Amino acid sequence: MTDPFAERASLQADQRIAKQVAFNMRRALGEDQTEEIDRLAAAFDFEAARGFYWNPPEFSFLWGTPLWDQASEDQRRSLNHIYWAAYYAQITSAEIATIFFNQIAAAGLYGAGNDFRPLCDTLDLETRQERAHINAFRTVGEKVERALFGARLFTYAMRGPYAETMVFGPAGSLKRWWRSAQIRAFAAFAPDRPTLAAHYLMIRGIRTLNGKMIQERLAKHIEAFQGYENAPIPARISKAHYTDESYHFNTSRIMSHEVPKLLPAADALERMAINRAVDGCQLDHTPFSVAINGIFWHDPALYEACLTLFRSPTFGMDEREAREMLRRCFTEESEGFHASATSHHTAVDNYRAYVEKTELLTPANREMRRMSASDLASRLRVNKAAYQRRFAH
Ligand SMILES: [Fe+2]
Numbered sequence: 001m002t003d004p005f006a007e008r009a010s011l012q013a014d015q016r017i018a019k020q021v022a023f024n025m026r027r028a029l030g031e032d033q034t035e036e037i038d039r040l041a042a043a044f045d046f047e048a049a050r051g052f053y054w055n056p057p058e059f060s061f062l063w064g065t066p067l068w069d070q071a072s073e074d075q076r077r078s079l080n081h082i083y084w085a086a087y088y089a090q091i092t093s094a095e096i097a098t099i100f101f102n103q104i105a106a107a108g109l110y111g112a113g114n115d116f117r118p119l120c121d122t123l124d125l126e127t128r129q130e131r132a133h134i135n136a137f138r139t140v141g142e143k144v145e146r147a148l149f150g151a152r153l154f155t156y157a158m159r160g161p162y163a164e165t166m167v168f169g170p171a172g173s174l175k176r177w178w179r180s181a182q183i184r185a186f187a188a189f190a191p192d193r194p195t196l197a198a199h200y201l202m203i204r205g206i207r208t209l210n211g212k213m214i215q216e217r218l219a220k221h222i223e224a225f226q227g228y229e230n231a232p233i234p235a236r237i238s239k240a241h242y243t244d245e246s247y248h249f250n251t252s253r254i255m256s257h258e259v260p261k262l263l264p265a266a267d268a269l270e271r272m273a274i275n276r277a278v279d280g281c282q283l284d285h286t287p288f289s290v291a292i293n294g295i296f297w298h299d300p301a302l303y304e305a306c307l308t309l310f311r312s313p314t315f316g317m318d319e320r321e322a323r324e325m326l327r328r329c330f331t332e333e334s335e336g337f338h339a340s341a342t343s344h345h346t347a348v349d350n351y352r353a354y355v356e357k358t359e360l361l362t363p364a365n366r367e368m369r370r371m372s373a374s375d376l377a378s379r380l381r382v383n384k385a386a387y388q389r390r391f392a393h
């Protein structure tokens, strides 16, 4: 006899999925880094940390370019710190959006099952953790920029979830408007469409994969010091953040690969929305940047910030020298450019493997065709054309 009270989907009905959710939540809570991250952020002192590398040297701003080659040891350390500030400024932007979407997804999932509360509690924990992450990234990033430039270069004032996610992306104002319209539509529909809500976690999973790839290397940097307590605070934040994020990644995988099995199949509208979102993600991740390995920024959007950086007391160039350095770094092939291209290729491979079994995706999305069309030659072409436009008289 069927249970007259079982009108909705049930997590407990599939013990394999229920156990994965419970295990992930238990481990995430046990290793929760929120307090540690808050403590590190409150204790951060730029002067105490500035004598050390915060990331492995190859994760420095404009590493492997003519700027890096001619930089003094002090300047290289500053480029290493600037990488940290800029890298996590992008992560901050993505996490502001994540907080919002986690809450929408939790609202959508909560009513879809009789017992979906553990899914929602997991998303709540992660939302709370992201706020601590953002606080730490902003605290360190702003102190770096205040000390080095007395102004913002890569950080920005706190903002809302509808802002453009890519801090230095190629999107014009129309694209930005369209993106924000799509987010608003998702927010309006998803609470009522649990299948859509669960698949948001697939997009989050793709974006997290990219972070995972780089942050694993940043987190390992503490091993270069004798003991955790001796590592500079930003390196310790990288480590603690990576611990939290590895559970977020598990959550994304469970929710997007397993939970939909408990829900109605996606209808035509939902399939379209999900494909649109993956395509948007590909679009965001099409460029790769010589300045910052592992963040898919549109280099020309960085030109003004780099001119300011080159002319700052750290590098002390005049206008002509700064322009020439910009040309050499952004429009010529270099070891740094090759390293960024390699990270981009790895990301494409990882994204493909991640969505491989998601049947509702179009072949163009499953194979990440848009992203994989991007290569070193095309990036150099884009950068050169933009340089000529910027400095044409
Ligand atoms: Fe985070």
Ligand SMILES: [Fe+2]
Binding pocket: 098, 126, 130, 245, 248
């Ligand atoms: Fe996260």
